Amino acid sequence: MKIHLLSGFLGSGKTTAIRQACGLLLAENIPVGVITNDQGIRLVDGDYFKSLGIPGLQVGNGCFCCNYRDLEERIESLIQTYDPACIFAEAVGSCTDMVATVVKPLRRFRPDTEVTLSVLADVRLLKMLLEENKRLFEASVNYIYFKQLEEAGIIVVNKIDLMRPSELEKLKLTLQERYGHKTILYQDNFQEDDVRRWLNALNEYRVPGGLSSLDIDYDLYGEGEAALGWLDEELRIESPDGRAEEAALAIAHTLFEKVVDAGHPIGHLKFMLNNRLKISYTAGDQMRSDPVIQPARSATLLINARVQVAPEVLMRLAEEARMAIQAAFKGRVHADSLSAFQPGYPRPAHRIGN
Secondary structure (H helix, E strand, C coil): CEEEEEEECCCCCHHHHHHHHHHHHHHCCCCEEEEEEECCCCCHHHHHHHHHCCCEEEECCECCCCCHHHHHHHHHHHHHHHCCCEEEEECCCCCCCHHHHHHHHHHHHCCCCEEEEEEEEEHHHHHHHHCCCCCCCCHHHHHHHHHHHHCCCEEEEECHHHCCHHHHHHHHHHHHHHHCCCEEEEECCCCHHHHHHHHHHHHHCCCCCCCCCCCCCHHHHHHHHHCCEEEEEEEEEECCCCEHHHHHHHHHHHHHHHHHHCCCCEEEEEEEECCCEEEEECCCCCCCCCCCCCCECEEEEEEEEEECCCHHHHHHHHHHHHHHHHHHHCCEEEEEEEEEECCCCCCCCCCCCC
């Protein structure tokens, strides 16, 4: 069996890549499993894979490295229940040092299992940080971003359809100079040929015997994680005139606009509407297409927001968005659950150095 571990910053497209890959493999009758991961507990991505009928479990309340025992339990549960040929394990986007804390322990405790590590990167954010030297995030957050790329076995530069060809060619030269010793793929997750190329690379990739763990400053790493605010909220919308899904979509877009207008850098904003429709934003993003909504007198909306701002500020912006749409649609919006926090200091269960 193979475990394909995915790292990469928030909003880089890891979930979409896994979804597309699973679709291709399942169409060929190749059984798969998915493990999602987050610092929170109620995950949009977990509900998303469930809605697609893709076997999946989640490790919540901390990253894979800090909850390694939970990761092992989820792997074993998928094996016993579904006997997958491969498992895609998506690490939380604020996590790094995966080689020492996840890849090497998996290789030690599961010697018959092949492990790969792909790191996804949004091509636009990569350009801003590598070529334009923009300070979109704090230095400690950028530290995590570049440490993720440093330890990658395979770098997948994603969302290339959103960049002009001339800009992409220039970026390729920059990446070749800096990361030319690694496997680098350029991908649009919505193109089948690109996803197949990535799957082929995963099948052909062999982790070097002398795989190097990162030289990493955990205090700076912890500072970067603590700079990000997490908000998980479940809303219930009631609309007597049947506009509940429209109101839910308006809440999602209003929260995005409020965060952008306030100048807070977005890792990602993810929403799950009625357990069937996923809506995503990253920094500067708009939706690729308008979601298809239906008349409904009630709706549920799960919110996962990861933004560089204090949690209490993020919570206030979410409340303002909720109240504004409640007034505009003349319905009722109930907050059934709410959790806002900053990730704690990373304390991996195992760390195997060089």
